[in-house]
Amino acid sequence: MRLKAKNIRYFSFVVAVIIALPLPLGIFTGFYIWLSPYVFLNSFLAKTGFTLFNLLGIIFLFLAVYRHRWICRYACPMGVICDTSSKFSKKKKGKFPRLNKSILILALLISLFGLPILSVLDPFYIFNNFFEVLSPEIALLVFLQISGLIVVILLNVIFPHSWCTKICPLGGLQEIVTDIKKSVIHPKKTDQKGMILSRRFLISGLAGLGLGLAFRKLISVPKIKKFRPPGALAEEDFTTTCIRCGNCIKACPTKIIQLSVETSNPFLFLAPEIGFDKSYCLPECTLCGDVCPSNAISKFNFEKKKELFIGTAKINLKNCLLTQNKECDRCKFYCAYNAVQINSKNIKSFPEIDAEKCVGCGACKIVCPEQVIEIVATEVVA
Numbered sequence: 001m002r003l004k005a006k007n008i009r010y011f012s013f014v015v016a017v018i019i020a021l022p023l024p025l026g027i028f029t030g031f032y033i034w035l036s037p038y039v040f041l042n043s044f045l046a047k048t049g050f051t052l053f054n055l056l057g058i059i060f061l062f063l064a065v066y067r068h069r070w071i072c073r074y075a076c077p078m079g080v081i082c083d084t085s086s087k088f089s090k091k092k093k094g095k096f097p098r099l100n101k102s103i104l105i106l107a108l109l110i111s112l113f114g115l116p117i118l119s120v121l122d123p124f125y126i127f128n129n130f131f132e133v134l135s136p137e138i139a140l141l142v143f144l145q146i147s148g149l150i151v152v153i154l155l156n157v158i159f160p161h162s163w164c165t166k167i168c169p170l171g172g173l174q175e176i177v178t179d180i181k182k183s184v185i186h187p188k189k190t191d192q193k194g195m196i197l198s199r200r201f202l203i204s205g206l207a208g209l210g211l212g213l214a215f216r217k218l219i220s221v222p223k224i225k226k227f228r229p230p231g232a233l234a235e236e237d238f239t240t241t242c243i244r245c246g247n248c249i250k251a252c253p254t255k256i257i258q259l260s261v262e263t264s265n266p267f268l269f270l271a272p273e274i275g276f277d278k279s280y281c282l283p284e285c286t287l288c289g290d291v292c293p294s295n296a297i298s299k300f301n302f303e304k305k306k307e308l309f310i311g312t313a314k315i316n317l318k319n320c321l322l323t324q325n326k327e328c329d330r331c332k333f334y335c336a337y338n339a340v341q342i343n344s345k346n347i348k349s350f351p352e353i354d355a356e357k358c359v360g361c362g363a364c365k366i367v368c369p370e371q372v373i374e375i376v377a378t379e380v381v382a
């Protein structure tokens with residue numbers, strides 16, 4: 001039985017590696033993060049909505065009720081990394097304080113304030129992000145993304161098995177689930193007082209409430225509208241609830257979603273942003289909404305996409321070929337939303353944008369031979 005669990009875990013590890021690789025996996029991009037009930041609970045408490053994929057997190061939570069640390073035994077790819085790195089430790093047992101349940105409580109309470117920031121401690125998340133090492137992106141960003149797994153490995157080398165048994169909040173969640181199960185099945189045998197009122201729990205609970213309140217009071221998100229993926233929540237909610245998993249960036253077929261390097265405000269840092277330098281948002285694509293595990297980008301379909309405004313196109317008519325009596329209708333031809341009309345005035349023709357139809361997909365900007373079109377913000381956050 002033990003061997004079987006190990007084999008399943010190795011199989012899961014291989015699948016997790018394939019999913020984390022930069023491959024065109026469509027709606028399965030970064031799929032393993034959906035399996036984590038820790039990520040689900042953080043996003044759920046931050047009230048970012050609920051999709052069918054979230055059911056996976058709930059199912060895994062129930063499996064943890066069925067069997068103690070079911071996710072660790074059978075599914076978590078981090079277990080393989082931790083076991084392997086712990087073998088390099090000179091110590092047999094490491095003295096490390098047990099923090100997993102406290103980190104979990106801290107994270108969930110901060111999430112209650114709409115800030116699921118400690119989702120970054122999820123083992124599926126850390127594992128997935130490590131594969132950004134294969135990305136051609138800016139070195140510092142990649143270093144930040146891969147540093148999680150490096151820290152976990154170092155911790156295990158110094159304090160063997162410390163990540164899985166003492167730190168991992170997903171492990172802590174499974175332990176709490178088992179504690180609750182025991183207290184329901186054997187109420188007399190369980191020290192419920194100890195479980196609920198332990199000093200460490202109380203401190204982390206208070207710290208979570210304090211930090212959540214402090215973040216909300218002290219840090220405000222600038223009211224400048226950025227170009228976010230279609231379906232993104234309103235600016236403030238988006239920047240605070242996006243967990244920076246990078247799924248939307250990996251899934252976007254035209255690679256127009258990038259990590260922001262804006263450092264003027266902590267909530268803007270690493271928030272996915274659209275840049276129209278090389279390509280545009282394909283009208284038939286719904287992937288960023290499909291793969292977002294925090295629901296910072298809500299799921300949308302083709303019909304709904306017509307109402308999801310990224311920005312709006314603005315044409316500099318002075319340099320437009322049409323206004324110089326030369327032939328061109330590329331912006332009109334390539335607009336999938338029928339938002340460009342060719343009008344005429346004083347025997348001069350000119351293109352005009354219908355602001356109600358233009359979603360700011362950027363197609364006209366990319367195809368304009370004179371590069372006279374830019375995408376501007378449609379909305380300033382009040």
Ligand code: SF4
Binds near residue numbers: 255280
């Ligand atoms: S909908 Fe647009 S921004 Fe989102 S993944 Fe597709 S092409 Fe990229």
Ligand code: SF4
Binds near residue numbers: 248272
């Ligand atoms: S918006 Fe992108 S980076 Fe943020 S949580 Fe959703 S998929 Fe991940």
